[in-house]
Amino acid sequence: MSERAQSNTTGYLFVYFTGLEKKSTDEQIYFAISHDGCVWNDLQTDGNPILSSTVGERGVRDSFLVRAADGKHFYLIATDLSIFHRGGWKNSNASESGSTSLVIWESEDLVHWTAPRLVDVASTIPDAGMAWAPEALWIESDQQYMVYWSTRSEADNHVGDPTNVYYATTTDFEVFSDPVLWIDREHSVIDTTMIQADDGYFYRASQDGMLMIERTKNPYAVSIGEYNHSDDPKQWTAVYEFKKPFANPQYIGEYLEGPELFFYNPSDARPDPTGAAMIYGLMWDQHKTGNGYLPFRSSDLGSSDPIHWELASDVDFGSLKKRHGAILPITEDEYKRLKTSFLRENPASSHEIQG
Template identity: 40%
Template sequence: MTHLLRRTVLVGLAGALLLALGLTVLERPAKAAAPYTAYLMAHFTGESANGEQIYFATSTDGLHWTDLNSSLPVLTSSIGELGVRDPAIVRAPSGDRFYLIATDLRIAAGKGWDVAQHDGSTSLVVWESPDLVTWSAPRLVNVAGTIPDAGCAWAPEAIYDPASGDYVVYWATISPRNGVDKARIYYSRTRDFRTFTAAQLYIDRPGTQGIIDTQILEIPGSVGGYRYIRASGDGQITIEGSNQILTGWTRLGDISHLGYTGAQVEGPILHQYNGRDEWGLWVDQYAAGRGYLPLTTTNLAAPSGYRVRAASEYALGAGRKRHGSIIGITQAQLTALQAKWGGPASAGTRRLQSVNFPDRYLRHSNFDVRIDPNVSPLADSQWRIVPGLADPAGVSLESSNFPGWYLRHYDYDFVLAKYDGTATFRGDATFRRVAGLADSSAASFQSYNFPDRYIRHSNYLLRLDPISTATGRADATFRITS
C-alpha cells in the first residue's frame, strides 16, 4: 500500500469513527469572503403605471444612491396581481444565493385599498438569484391562505435562523381574530422559499392597534446587549430587542421624540454600514409622499441616540424610493450590477453635435432643449442613450446630470422632463435611431408615436417636425460624439 493510499484510508477511518461517536468532521475553512464595500437597495416607487415593480439603486457610502436601469424597473411581476411592493432581499448564509420576496399587489389597477386589505392576495411573489444579476422567473407562494378570513399578505421580510437552519419569513395579514379585524404579523418557516410551514401568529399588539410592517436585523457582537433588533410600524416606529428571533422581545422605545410616528412614516429598513459599528434606520415618508428618510446610530438598542440625517447629507437618486430593503454588497457585485443595468449617469454619456452648426450641441437649459455652443456646465449637453422607454428596439435620451429625466416632445416642442411612468411619456420619449437624413454617417431620430416626424432644431430650439426640405434634413441630423 502506498503512503498516499494509507493516508487516505486512515483519514477515511478517522472520519467514520468521529461520525459514529456523534462528532462533527471539521471541513477545511472556506476561503474568506470578499468584504462588503457598497450597498444595494431594492424598492418600489408608488402607484404609477410601473411604480409597483422592483427597482434597484446602488451606493458606495450608504447615503448617496444611484438608480440602476435608468430609473426603470429591473424586475416586473407577470403573475398574481401583476404588481409588487415592499421588496426584501435575503442573502443565504453561504452567500451564493439570494431571494427577493415582495407583496403581490397593484393598487394602480384601480382595485382600491379596502379591497386590497380585505379581499386581496394572500400570496407573496418570490424571485431567486445566484448573483443579484441573473434572476429566476417570479413565483407565487400562498403563505397566508390558511389564516381564517385572511385579506392580504403584505410587507414580507425574512431572516435566517441558525438554530434551526432555515428561514423565518414574516409578513402582515389583516383578518378578524378574537372579534378584532386588524393587521397582525404572522410567520412561517422555509428552507428553499418554495415549501413553507403553516402560518402562525407572531406579533399581535394589544386592543385594536394593528401592526402593518416589521423588520428584524441581527447585530454582530450583540452591540447594545441584544442579538436582534426589530423595528415595527404599529402606530409608532417601535424599536425592540431580543436574543431570539421569535420570543423574548423587549420594547426599547420609538422615534416619536424625533417628530415621526406611524402617522408620518412606515416601511422601516434596518441595516449596518459596512466595516463599522454604525447602523441605519430608513423610514418611508409615505404621508408626505417624499420616500425614504435616513436615521443613523451607533447603538440600535438606544433609540434616544438616533440622528436624523440632514437633507444635505444624503441623496436618493432620481426615482422616489419607497418601502424596500438594503444589503451590503462586494465591489465585484457592484461592478456586475452596473454592467447589467447601468452605473452612474456619467458613465457612457454622449453628446449630439449639430451637422450644420458643428459648434453647437444638443443641451437642456432650464428644462427647455436647444443647440448651443460652449455649453456650461458641460453635463447639460451629455446624454445617456438608453433602450427606448416604450420600445427597447428604439432609444431614449436620459440626462447625464438629471438621472431619470428624459428628452420628451410635448405639442411638438421639446422639454427635459422627469419620467412619470405613463405610457404617454414613454411614447413621447422614445425614438428610432436611423441613418442621418443629411449624412448617412451621422444619425437622425424618428419619433416613436409620430413616425412622420423627426427631432430637428429650428432657430436653435428643438422641435418635432415632418422633414421635406434639404434644410430640414440638415437640421435633423446629428453626430454622436463622446
C-alpha cells in the same frame, strides 16, 4: 448572518418600488446602487424596472432582498399587489381580498433572475385578507429563514385591529411551515423589520402607531396585547419609542411607516460622539408628506440616548422615489456587475457613477 455587512462587502444594493401607482410599471422592482450608502444611483433597463411580475396581480410592492446563507445565491421576495390594476386604493378592498401569496425571484449574480413565482404563505389563516410587506432573516441557530409579513384576519385576531404580523419558516423559499401569529396589537401592525445586532439581541421596528423599538434573544416569541417591559431575553421587550432619541413628536405612525433596518459596511460606519461605530441604518417612509425615506444611523439599537443616533441628512437617494424597499451590502464584483449590466442602457443617471 446573511444580510449583514461582511469583510468583503464594499457597496450596497437598494431594491424598491416607486409607489406612484399611476401606471403598471410603478409597482415593480427597481434597483439602485451605492458605494458609500449616501449617494444612490438608479439602475434601469431603458427606463423600465429591473424586474416585473407576470404572476398573480401582475404588480409587486414592499420588496426585500436576502443573500442566501450559503452565499451562493439571492432571494427577492415581495407583496403580490397592484393598486394600479385594482383601479386605485379607494374601491380596491385590497386588505380584504388581497393575495395570500408572495412573489419570489432567485438569482446567483443579482443580474440574471428566475421567472417570478407565487408561494402561498397565508391562505391557511382563517379569513386571511392579504400577505403584505414580507421580510426574511436567516436564523443561524436553527439553520432556517424566518419569513414574516402582515395579514388582515378578523377570525384570527385577538385584540384591537385585525391587521397583524405572522411568520413562517423555510430553508429554500419553496416549502414554508404553517403561519404563526407573531404580533397582535391594539393598532394595526405592518412593515415589521428585524436584524440581529452585535450584542446578540434581535431588534425589530414596526408601524404600529407608536413606532416601538423592541428586542429579544428569541425571535419566535409571540407578542399579543400590550407591550412587554420586563426585559426578559426570551420575550420581545419594548425598549423605547423611536421618537425618544430625537424628541420629535412627528416621529410616530401618523407620519412614518415602512421601516427598514440594515447594516453599514465597516468602512462606511461613522463614529458617534463616543467613538462607537454607527453600523446600523434605519429608514422610515414619510407616508403622510409623500417625501420618501427619512434615514438614520445608530451605534446602539438598544439605546435611546441621542448620542447613539443621528439623522443621516447627507443621504441622497437619487432621482426616483424609493418606497418600502431593502438595502443589502454587496461586494465590489457584484457592484461592478450591476453597474455594467443595468447602467449601459441608461447612461443618464442622477449622479456620476464611480468605481
